[in-house]
Amino acid sequence: MRDLINERLILLGTITNGLNDLTESDLDKLEQGLLKQFILDEYVPQKQIKEFSNVSEMKEADLNLNDIVMTSGYYVSGDGGESTYIIKDYNYYLNEWLPIDCRKVGYKYNKLGTDLMLIDTPVDEYGNHTLNNGLVACLLNKEDIKAEQYGSKGDGEFDNSEAFIHLFAHMKKGKITFKKNAIYLMPQRNKDNISDVYTTVINPYAPYMCGRSSGCQRPIMANIDGVELIGENSTLKIKDNDWNTAGTADFALLNLFRVIRNLKIHGLIFDNNGLTMDYTNSVENHGIAWKQGNSMIDSGKAPIIDDGTVHEISNVEIYDCEFKNGGTTRAVNDCGGDGILIINPMENCHDINIHNNKFINWGRWCFAIDLGGNGERLQNIKFNYNYCIQDETNKNLEGKYRGLGWIDFEAKKCFTNLKIIGNYVSGLTPFAFNGDGKISNNVIIKDNVLIRASRSYMGAYPYMWNFYGVQIKDCIFENNDFSMASGSNRLGYSYNNVIIRNNKFCNSNDAMSISRPIGNINIDGNELSDKGKIINISYFTLPDYFSEEDKNNIELNLTFKNNKGGISGKLINKDYLNNEYLNLTIENNVMELMDITYFGNEWIFDPSQVIASVPAFSARGAIFTGLTSYNYRYYPNGGGSYKVGDVIAQNSSKKTVCTKEGYLILEGSFKYCESDISFSSNKPISQYSIVYTGDNVYLALNAGKLGSIKPTHQVGSELNGEVNLFYLKKVANIANVVI
Structure with a gap:
């Protein structure tokens, strides 16, 4: 029969290619309708189909065996649960x-209480049904299911937990459709609704489908390939104050385990x-959570998919959904509640691909790849x-605001082709990323608006972009507006080919910290309202992943231009004391702060970039x-x-002229820049201080x-007391000329 269906589907595809005037939705409905008819025709002529109201x-x-049955409803005709069944025996069902x-x-648990003991699966009695004569009515087309076909009701009152447990477990390929504007209530499991x-x-289904340590009471999907969950403003909602008081190992309203491939979810509201x-x-009250699970069970090993894969989550698209009110109101720093959580992939x-969704009043993070x-x-x-x-309602029992941050990648992973684009955030804005010291490359973070609301939070993190353990490479960070946010910023502990462009700081x-820069570092067109420090460059060394060959071919082109704000470092x-590998450009900026030290390749600087009222730079x-x-x-x-x-400076009454070539000693000012240090016997100094005689x-x-x-050498370095002093330049002399 399957070969016949495939043959007819190929023919159907040829037909649909010519129907250019129909929409994609029209074609999909036509294809499903014809497919159902093909299936029915293969089994039995239309006149022999038996029909019932419910x-x-x-x-x-x-x-009898192999009868085809159609119902016009589940409980009553027209309730949306109409289905087609084939009558089989229990052996076929199993x-x-x-x-x-x-x-x-x-x-039930074994004597040690470590694992659930297994039996052959009884008929679920929600999607499939034991008849009074002992035969089983099995859903004929199990790849195109409406929630109501499992006895669900989207009236906001009915207990859908049991129906959803079976519905989500059974679906491995195909689609589940939820009613438009329906609210499917999901309390904890009630023993009164559970078979003796x-x-x-x-x-x-948890132990055999997911393995040991998967003790959820909530619905689980596992080992799927090609599933679509379709809603139209359809809500899956946890019942008031009824998430998990039983101590089960639930993570989410919808738990994903083991192998999840080609999953699409859209149009659903996950109301925790x-x-x-x-x-x-x-x-642990999250919207959607994926966890590895395992293949170990009490009596051996759980089944695995044909290609032997045990754990995977890939080709997942979640869009046009809403995730709201995760977690609890417990007055603790971590009160739970991510919109989407992926655990140690x-x-x-x-x-x-998570796009075009709403995340409202999360308790921890909007999106987390954690643990x-x-x-x-x-x-x-x-x-x-x-x-x-x-919003203002997002409080715990002590009146403190909930949440830890916005995005959390603390699972010690690295990324290739990571995109964080076009998001609007109002609330908590921290983004944590533990890269485990590995390179993350081809990263694009752009067009995001982040507003950190000033509230009394219980456990919020103080930073904003906090990419620790991340070796960032080939990164574009542009057009982000976090002028109304706060917190420290770093995109990694090394930067290799990074563009930081047109952002509002x-x-x-909370300047952006740049460490261990190499390659092309382009900081262009960024803005800070007070024109203060945008960028701070620290740890001016090479990335620690550089090989000896890499170290022999290093180049850094550091450009800071067109910014309304300053730079330090x-x-x-x-x-590399001669700094031959650095080409430095600082031009066309408007700066309240400028504090750069660089003696190496010749570089030029127009001091008019510094606002005239600044006391020192x-x-x-x-x-x-x-x-x-x-x-x-x-x-x-x-x-x-x-x-x-050279004329160095000039005002209405005098000008200052260089009378001996060299470096003009710097006099600093508090908070703007440090002064150079005049040599003095036994004086303690810090590393990289500028010392002059x-x-x-x-x-x-x-x-x-x-x-x-006093040191006198004019090449290389010599030990002076405890300090190695490296010669830079001669000291310039100046004279003032009255105008």
Whole structure:
């Protein structure tokens, strides 16, 4: 029969290719309708199909093996549960109709209490039904199911938990459709609704389908390939204050286990109803969660899919959904409640696309890839165009606001082709990312608007972009507006080929930290309202993943231009003291702060980029292309390098002229830049301080106390007391000329 269906589907595809005037939806409906008719025609002529108003009538009828039965409703005609069944015996139901991983269920714990013991799966009595004569009515087309065909009701009152347990377990390929605007209530499992065969509230399919330690009572999908969940403003809702008081190992309203391939979810509202959950409920109340599971069970091994894969989540698309009110109101830092949670995915997990959804009043994070990990690489992960809001009602029992942050990638993973694009966030904005020291490459973070609401939070993290353990490579960070957010910012502990462009930063105290830069680092067109520090460059060394060959071919092109805000950093690598590998460009900026030290390849600096009222700035080592300003002592700012005759600064009464070529000693100012240090016997200094005598300028390669004798060397480094002093330049002399 399957060959016949395939043959007819090919013919149908040929027909539909010519129906250019029909929409995709029209074609889909036509295809499904014809497919159903093909199936029915193969089994029995239309005149022999037996028809009933509902399931109860069908169960009472005297039907025979292989009869085809159609009902016009589940409880009553027209309630949306109309179905077509084929009448078979129990052996067919168990060994052919049921998916292989649903053919056994756990019914009671073993004597040790470690595992559920297994029996052959009884007829579910929700989608499939035992007739009064002992035969079984099996759904004929199990790949196109409406929730109502399993006895569900979307009236906001009916208990759908049992129906959904069977519905989601059975669906391995095909689609489940939920009624438009329906609200499907999901309380905890009620023993009154559970067959006497079972002595526990654990989802009976869990042990055989998912393995040991999968003791959920909520619905589970596992080992699927090609499933679509279709809603139209359809709500799956946890009952008020009834998430999990039984102590079961539930993670989510919908739990995904083991192998999840080609899953599409759209049009559904996942309402965890967490703002009604008190201390009696466990906190792990997430919208959707995936977990590995395992293949170990009490009596051996659970079945695995044909290709032997045990764990995978890939090719998942979730869109036009809403995730709201996760977690509980327990007054603890972590009160639970992610919109979507993926727990420790393996390296074969890829292509997860979460887009155009709403996340409302999450209790922890909107989206989390969390727990475990050893640097496995995930590819093609997208979180785009989502609307994320925490409002004034999002409080715990003590009146504190809930949540930890926005996105959490703390599972020690690295990424290739990670995209975070076009999201709007109002509430908590932190994004945590533990990269386990591995390279994450081809990362795009753009067009996001982040607003951190100023509230009294219970456990919110203070940072914003906190990518720790991340070696970022080939990254575009652009057009993000976090001017109304707050918290420290870093995109990794090394940067290789990174563009930071056209972003609106929040404040000078939360400048973007750039560490171990290499390749092309382009910082262009960013904006900070007070024109203060946008970028701070620290740890000016090479990425620790560089090989010896890499170290012999290093190049850094660092460009900072067109920004309304400043930059700071000592661009000094003690392993490359001549800094031949750095090409530095700082141009066309408007800066309230400028504090750069770089003695290496010749670089130029126009001091007019610094706002005139700034008391001091540092462009140590630069050749100035214009006049600098005076500090309050009427000494020229900047620390530039000059030649004899260069006019350094000028006002209405005087000008300052270079009379001896060299470096002009820098006088700093608190919060703006440090002063150079005049040599003094036994003076303690810090690493990378600039030390000068009457003739020469030196770089302190380490912290310690200076010696008692003034240094005089003019090449390389020499030990002076405890400090290695590296020669930089001669000291310039200046003279003031009255105008």
